[in-house]
Amino acid sequence: MSQPIPQPPGLPLLGNVKDIDPSNTWWSLKKLSEKYGEIFQIKVLGKTLVFVAGAALAEELCDEKRFRKFVGGPIVEIRYAVHDSLFTAFDDEASWGVHHRIIAPKLSTSALADHFIEMRDITNELMEQWKGLGADNKIAPLGDLNRLNLEITTYTLFGKRLNNLTGPAHPALKGMEDATSEAIKRPTRPSFLNWLFYGGKFKSATKTLRAFGAEVVQYRKDNPTDRRDMLDALLTAKDPETGKSLTESQVIDEIVTMPIGSSTAPCLLATAILLLLQNPEVVTKAREELDAVIGDGEFKYEHLSQLKYIEGIMRESLRLSFAAPGFNIEPIPNKDDKSPVLLGGGKYQIAHNQAVIIVLAGVNRDPEVFDEPLAFRPERMMGESFDRLPAGVKKWFGNGKRECIGKHWAVQFNMVVLAKMIKDVDFEAVNPDYKLVQDGWFNVRPIDFYAKVKPRAV
Ligand code: HEM
Numbered sequence: 001m002s003q004p005i006p007q008p009p010g011l012p013l014l015g016n017v018k019d020i021d022p023s024n025t026w027w028s029l030k031k032l033s034e035k036y037g038e039i040f041q042i043k044v045l046g047k048t049l050v051f052v053a054g055a056a057l058a059e060e061l062c063d064e065k066r067f068r069k070f071v072g073g074p075i076v077e078i079r080y081a082v083h084d085s086l087f088t089a090f091d092d093e094a095s096w097g098v099h100h101r102i103i104a105p106k107l108s109t110s111a112l113a114d115h116f117i118e119m120r121d122i123t124n125e126l127m128e129q130w131k132g133l134g135a136d137n138k139i140a141p142l143g144d145l146n147r148l149n150l151e152i153t154t155y156t157l158f159g160k161r162l163n164n165l166t167g168p169a170h171p172a173l174k175g176m177e178d179a180t181s182e183a184i185k186r187p188t189r190p191s192f193l194n195w196l197f198y199g200g201k202f203k204s205a206t207k208t209l210r211a212f213g214a215e216v217v218q219y220r221k222d223n224p225t226d227r228r229d230m231l232d233a234l235l236t237a238k239d240p241e242t243g244k245s246l247t248e249s250q251v252i253d254e255i256v257t258m259p260i261g262s263s264t265a266p267c268l269l270a271t272a273i274l275l276l277l278q279n280p281e282v283v284t285k286a287r288e289e290l291d292a293v294i295g296d297g298e299f300k301y302e303h304l305s306q307l308k309y310i311e312g313i314m315r316e317s318l319r320l321s322f323a324a325p326g327f328n329i330e331p332i333p334n335k336d337d338k339s340p341v342l343l344g345g346g347k348y349q350i351a352h353n354q355a356v357i358i359v360l361a362g363v364n365r366d367p368e369v370f371d372e373p374l375a376f377r378p379e380r381m382m383g384e385s386f387d388r389l390p391a392g393v394k395k396w397f398g399n400g401k402r403e404c405i406g407k408h409w410a411v412q413f414n415m416v417v418l419a420k421m422i423k424d425v426d427f428e429a430v431n432p433d434y435k436l437v438q439d440g441w442f443n444v445r446p447i448d449f450y451a452k453v454k455p456r457a458v
Helices: 025-036 055-061 073-077 094-107 109-113 116-131 141-158 171-188 191-222 230-236 248-262 264-278 280-293 308-321 383-388 407-424
Strands: 039-044 047-052 067-069 326-331 341-343 348-350 356-359 425-429 438-440 444-446 451-455
Touching (some): 047 055, 073 171, 094 230, 116 141, 141 248, 264 425, 308 383, 407 425
Antiparallel strands (some): 425 451, 438 444
């Protein structure tokens, strides 16, 4: 016999509206996962939403023979800006395969090796900027890393420098914030309110983002090059299976999608700075590794695979930041079988068409898997210790066919930036008592976290 899925008490008619803050949904879900454990549900306006926050159930939901990505709610809303792009395409939309086969080779590890020097040198520009700030500075790591990420994404993938590490922030950064926040909030409001009061904001953010995409395309047309980067593939490649190529509007869809995807990396890195400040012994060990592997010489691509402790820091930061806070799954529809779907060997059951949201704040810190789950221990993310962890707690990049296509780019970018930050500069907390509080939309980031930065003490 299955047991009921736990649910907070809620209000008559309104259900659990008070359990979710629409301005900080993921923080509410993190708190609910801490209270209810591996699975819980809420009812809002008569609709049931199910959440999985335990590693074993998450792993079960990642079985692609039974489940697939659910494209609903905010993901459908953001289609207003990017249509049937990789992230937003429905499972059965043929365009997904065409786009995937054209784009994936440009995000493979071998293609990315060619972009290492670009990533390193632009990161170096930020390090030099930080080193020159003088004694009494205060930086918002997330703001600076967001700029770095947009700069490196736009240059490595589309060949255009924005020169946006200083000066007014590039409008695409606000465009992404406005479009993704609106996409998350829209499903929580009646449609006429969305249309009446919020349509303008969504429209203007979309216009900004698509203007950015169009500008990147125009720049390439005005500056022909022999770069064989992602933009080249988007504009010229044919899908090897269907022979189809992308229309200019589809090219812009993907140019806009990539920085929205990659904007998760600065959230991770800003949280990593906080975790490092709270764990100075980790910085000491990391520097021993960096000094042994890179020393005083030039930082080269070949060093990356030797930086095992930095990799441990990156993975442990992915785990504890849950920078991509979750992903949505649904049972694969079967027109002949509408019986409930069993989870956990029959412990729970959900309707045949019930979407489930995986809450990584719970999964990544599951006490059934990690002893002292809140402790920051890069060692558990290295070598055999990492290999022994169950697959369910390694889903930072999503799952299966719809796993993050930018995973290798993100890993390389995070490794380069972490290595440079730890090797080159010292951070100091502005508020030593700061405790991580997050907000965010398609990704989550530290709120009001500031640091001082100076050249690494000799
Ligand atoms: C630390 C950095 C990153 C994390 C943690 C992350 C996480 C994720 C996750 C969890 C998904 C699955 C979403 C779902 O199932 O609905 C995803 C998908 C995706 N990500 Fe990332 N991501 C990161 C960086 C990037 C970067 C750098 C790019 C682009 C260069 C990118 C582009 C995408 C795209 C296009 C998809 C949709 C793939 C598809 O459905 O075919 N992401 N990412």
